[in-house]
Amino acid sequence: MxxxxxxxxxxxxxxxxxxxxxxxxxxxxxxxxxxxxxxxxxxxxxxxxxxxxxxxxxxxxxxxxxxxxxxxxxxxxxxxxxxxEHHDHIVCLQCGRVEEFYDAEIEARQAQQAAARGFEIQGHVLHIYANCLKDDCPHRR
Amino acid sequence: MxxxxxxxxxxxxxxxxxxxxxxxxxxxxxxxxxxxxxxxxxxxxxxxxxxxxxxxxxxxxxxxxxxxxxxxxxxxxxxxxxxxEHHDHIVCLQCGRVEEFYDAEIEARQAQQAAARGFEIQGHVLHIYANCLKDDCPHRR
DNA sequence: ACGCAAATGATAATCATTCTCATTTGCGTT
DNA sequence: AACGCAAATGAGAATGATTATCATTTGCGT
CATH class of the missing domain: 1.10.10.10 (Winged helix-like DNA-binding domain superfamily/Winged helix DNA-binding domain)
Known part of the structure; x- marks a missing residue:
């Protein structure tokens, strides 16, 4: 249990x-x-x-x-x-599909940017908004 | 005007x-x-x-x-x-202070991550949440 | 200056979330 | 296996941000 x-x-x-x-x-x-x-x-x-x-x-x-x-x-x-494991999200604006990704370099850069400004980083939100190219995604614009 | x-x-x-x-x-x-x-x-x-x-x-x-x-x-x-011009934000959870930053490497990595998954990136939201160490920031909760 | 649709301001309504508090429940102890 | 009590719960009130309603006012083309 x-x-x-x-x-x-x-x-x-x-x-x-x-x-x-x-x-x-x-x-x-x-x-x-x-x-x-x-x-x-x-x-x-x-x-x-x-x-x-x-x-x-x-x-x-x-x-x-x-x-x-x-x-x-x-x-x-x-x-x-x-x-x-922490991950960020990429969201398709057309079909709402959500995929997760993780990029160590992005994480590290964020920490640097925060520290450089005198902030103690607690967390972050990274949402990429995109159009996916999947076949079943309604691609009207 | x-x-x-x-x-x-x-x-x-x-x-x-x-x-x-x-x-x-x-x-x-x-x-x-x-x-x-x-x-x-x-x-x-x-x-x-x-x-x-x-x-x-x-x-x-x-x-x-x-x-x-x-x-x-x-x-x-x-x-x-x-x-x-685009920029991202770092927000203090204690006092609400907002600062802006831009990191070309982060931007580039996002594009890579999106492309690698077959997404056409349209935009993104990157908010870092942190505690700032400014003097006038109320560090009590 | 006139007229009318667009815009405004006061207030009520909404929506998600948090708070309050009297009642119930989990669980360590007999 | 029942007891006691703090922790947890549920119902509803309260909150805080935002949106809707509607009678009155205002910008602006004529």
Whole structure:
């Protein structure tokens, strides 16, 4: 029961809502979920959780390092399982496809830029917006 | 009167609130302003504008390409004059201070990463979140 | 100067998220 | 296996940023 282990390590009790929420991400039909989506999926599954709890738990999981939060330009944010390695996102403007990438040089340069200005870097967001050239992507302009 | 030209080109009437708001950015004591900050500065200057108008006008200016909007992870967004050249942002999580930077290597790497995955890059968002070490920055939470 | 669509300002509404607090629950201890 | 209590929860109120509504005002072409 790996999620239980993770909860314990984070100093969080193994409560029903927490297990359910973590299970949602780990069963992972969808990798990225907003708080509202988590809430709706739990309700549909017949679980009686409060929206406040969903927000609380997601935030705790983020702080515990179990989840990573992504804020998008439209003001919404989604969570995804933290699978260890940091990555950035490239998003297709046409079809919404999301791919992940990691570039050590980019990471290093960011650290340099921050340090050079007297900032202690806490994190960053790098979203590349693009058009993908996949066959099933609707390429109208 | 360059701002008047810009307004006309955008199909927007040359109204008092719009001139005032644009002038704020062009006189540019501060480069990045939130809607709330624009509102407060106008009130302080004795101009009687409504907050709704500020939001409306900022959005219109963004659509007209006069301003660029930056969404930050803390939920706030700021506007800055669109001066053509691209740059990224580093934001202090404590005091909200914003600085700009540009790193050619980061830009080049992004292009590579996108191309390697078959994406035609259209744009990107790179926000570094950090704590600044300035004296007037409230380092309590 | 006239008229009318466009723009404004005051306020209500919305949306995502956080807070409050009375009740419930997990879990270490008997 | 029941007890006790801090931690966690759920319902709803509160918040903060932004958007919508609508009666009044204003820019600007005639």
């Amino acid at each position: 790996p999620q239980a282990e993770n909860l314990k390590k984070s100093g969080l009790k193994m409560t029903l809502p927490r297990m359910k929420i973590l299970a949602l991400f780990e069963s992972g039909s969808e990798r990225h979920l907003s708080a509202e989506e988590v809430y709706r999926q739990l309700l549909q599954a017949g679980d009686d959780v409060g929206l406040a709890t969903v927000y609380r738990v997601l935030t705790q999981f983020e702080q515990a390092g179990l989840l990573v939060r992504q804020h998008f330009d439209n003001g919404k944010s989604v969570f995804e399982l933290n699978q260890g | 360059p701002q008047a030209e810009n307004l006309k080109k955008s199909g927007l009437k040359m109204t008092l609130p719009r001139m005032k708001i644009l002038a704020l950015f062009e006189s540019g004591s501060e480069r990045h302003l939130s809607a709330e900050e624009v509102y407060r500065q106008l009130l302080q200057a004795g101009d009687d504008v409504g907050l709704a108008t500020v939001y409306r006008v900022l959005t219109q200016f963004e659509q007209a390409g006069l301003l660029v909007r930056q969404h930050f992870d803390n939920g706030k967004s700021v506007f800055e004059l669109n001066q053509g």
